[in-house]
Amino acid sequence: MTSDPTEIVTLDSGGGGRLYDQLDELRAAGPAVLVKLLDGVATWSVIRGDIAKELLVHPHIFKDPRKSWAGYRPGAVPWLYPFVDVINLATSNGDDHTRLKQLIGKAFTARRIEAMRPGIEAVVADLLEALERRGATERVDLRTEFAQGVPTRVVCDLFGFPADQRPEVLRVMGYVFARDVTPQESEILAQDLHRAMRTLIEAKRLMPGDDMTSLLLTAHEEDGDRLSEAELVSTLILMIGAGGETTVALIGAAVRELLSHPGQLAKVRAEPAHWTDVIEEALRVHAPVMYMPLRYATADIDLGDGVVIRAGDAVIIGFGGHGRDPEIHADPASFQIDRADKQHLAFGYGTHYCLGAPLARLEAQVALPALFDRFPQLALSVAPDQLEPQHSFIGNDVVELPVTLGPAASPSEPAGPRAGGGRTPVSRGADPLAAAPPAVLQDR
Numbered sequence: 001m002t003s004d005p006t007e008i009v010t011l012d013s014g015g016g017g018r019l020y021d022q023l024d025e026l027r028a029a030g031p032a033v034l035v036k037l038l039d040g041v042a043t044w045s046v047i048r049g050d051i052a053k054e055l056l057v058h059p060h061i062f063k064d065p066r067k068s069w070a071g072y073r074p075g076a077v078p079w080l081y082p083f084v085d086v087i088n089l090a091t092s093n094g095d096d097h098t099r100l101k102q103l104i105g106k107a108f109t110a111r112r113i114e115a116m117r118p119g120i121e122a123v124v125a126d127l128l129e130a131l132e133r134r135g136a137t138e139r140v141d142l143r144t145e146f147a148q149g150v151p152t153r154v155v156c157d158l159f160g161f162p163a164d165q166r167p168e169v170l171r172v173m174g175y176v177f178a179r180d181v182t183p184q185e186s187e188i189l190a191q192d193l194h195r196a197m198r199t200l201i202e203a204k205r206l207m208p209g210d211d212m213t214s215l216l217l218t219a220h221e222e223d224g225d226r227l228s229e230a231e232l233v234s235t236l237i238l239m240i241g242a243g244g245e246t247t248v249a250l251i252g253a254a255v256r257e258l259l260s261h262p263g264q265l266a267k268v269r270a271e272p273a274h275w276t277d278v279i280e281e282a283l284r285v286h287a288p289v290m291y292m293p294l295r296y297a298t299a300d301i302d303l304g305d306g307v308v309i310r311a312g313d314a315v316i317i318g319f320g321g322h323g324r325d326p327e328i329h330a331d332p333a334s335f336q337i338d339r340a341d342k343q344h345l346a347f348g349y350g351t352h353y354c355l356g357a358p359l360a361r362l363e364a365q366v367a368l369p370a371l372f373d374r375f376p377q378l379a380l381s382v383a384p385d386q387l388e389p390q391h392s393f394i395g396n397d398v399v400e401l402p403v404t405l406g407p408a409a410s411p412s413e414p415a416g417p418r419a420g421g422g423r424t425p426v427s428r429g430a431d432p433l434a435a436a437p438p439a440v441l442q443d444r
């Protein structure tokens with residue numbers, strides 16, 4: 001690292017408006033700016049949209065800390081565990097990345113994703129029914145009672161989590177993006193995460209099912225070179241982590257913006273084809289993953305303006321920076337579903353582009369119209385600027401999304417297919433996360 005360490009700013013973990021303000025400050029400060037993360041981890045932050053894209057496909061920027069990060073000491077920084085110490089496709093390059101992506105990619109082909117639609121519709125229908133039982137004027141946390149239910153149930157179904165293990169896995173995953181935890185808490189959470197995945201693997205070993213975990217386990221047991229034990233656990237951590245909280249934030253951001261812009265809500269109600277615009281504009285303005293630790297330079301990279309990233313340095317890309325870059329978008333912070341150019345890097349770019357992007361988009365496309373159809377008078381209970389941001393520089397969400405639902409309209413069509421149909425089995429009845437029996441992990 002080249003700069004004077006005393007001058008290094010800390011990447012703000014307060015979330016919300018402060019996160020956006022800091023994006024602007026860092027973008028103005030240079031093509032890359034040295035910052036500190038929690039526990040003193042030093043890294044170059046890259047916010048400018050054009051530089052971010054350049055580095056995301058740069059031949060000397062890698063994601064494998066074991067091979068490329070000069071300062072890497074495995075396990076030394078507990079909060080980095082789910083992002084850096086794990087061994088999965090998000091921390092691999094080259095042949096390892098290709099091998100792991102081939103294994104997981106089977107579940108994410110366009111055909112497989114589309115086959116999940118009936119299951120997603122059924123999950124959404126269940127959640128809406130549960131919401132209908134709440135009073136029309138009662139304050140409801142839509143994040144917990146709707147936004148969170150959709151992707152977490154879908155991803156838990158996809159990976160075959162038994163109902164009794166879901167509360168524990170969702171508890172620990174909920175903390176992965178939260179950055180206001182102490183090193184000791186991070187260490188315990190890392191152990192809990194690891195244990196939750198091991199418990200799932202043991203359950204699948206005893207009783208395999210038609211799910212991704214059983215498929216990965218078979219690959220591991222047939223040939224450890226195709227998928228090692230450590231890769232199996234790490235892959236589960238990646239998939240559950242990536243597939244849950246991110247889409248929760250997307251659904252929540254779209255709801256918040258539409259409720260704050262009644263004209264745009266009216267427009268999308270009148271022309272449902274605009275739901276795609278709503279989703280892309282929410283991703284552009286409120287990237288659910290603001291930053292994702294970490295990348296590493298394997299050669300010196302001269303970015304101009306006197307900034308040289310040295311071989312072995314860590315780099316963090318601000319995925320939320322591109323959509324808010326004034327060089328790319330006019331009035332970038334304002335939510336406008338009819339703006340012509342909504343390009344963003346919310347799902348990344350290049351080799352590590354989000355594998356679950358089509359699934360996340362499909363979930364939002366099913367969930368959002370169904371919610372607004374069922375509750376035509378949905379309203380925020382507090383002013384948008386009063387919503388408490390998630391305390392993180394990784395996840396970009398609010399802690400709670402308080403709304404009043406208003407009277408429910410009849411479902412526009414019968415709830416999606418509830419039995420059979422589609423590859424993904426879905427949970428039935430009331431929210432299993434609330435109703436499931438206590439977590440089996442009693443040794444915590």
Ligand code: HEM
Pocket residue numbers: 089090091101155238239242243244246247250287288289292319345346347348349351352353354355356357359360
């Ligand atoms: C709105 C929702 C989502 C957002 C904003 C999001 C964002 C991202 C971003 C920014 C990356 C790139 C990370 C990097 O290059 O360092 C990524 C990678 C990834 N995402 Fe997503 N994601 C979402 C949903 C999902 C879902 C639903 C899944 C799967 C169930 C998923 C699985 C993955 C995987 C496996 C990778 C790693 C790909 C690789 O390294 O090759 N994501 N995601």
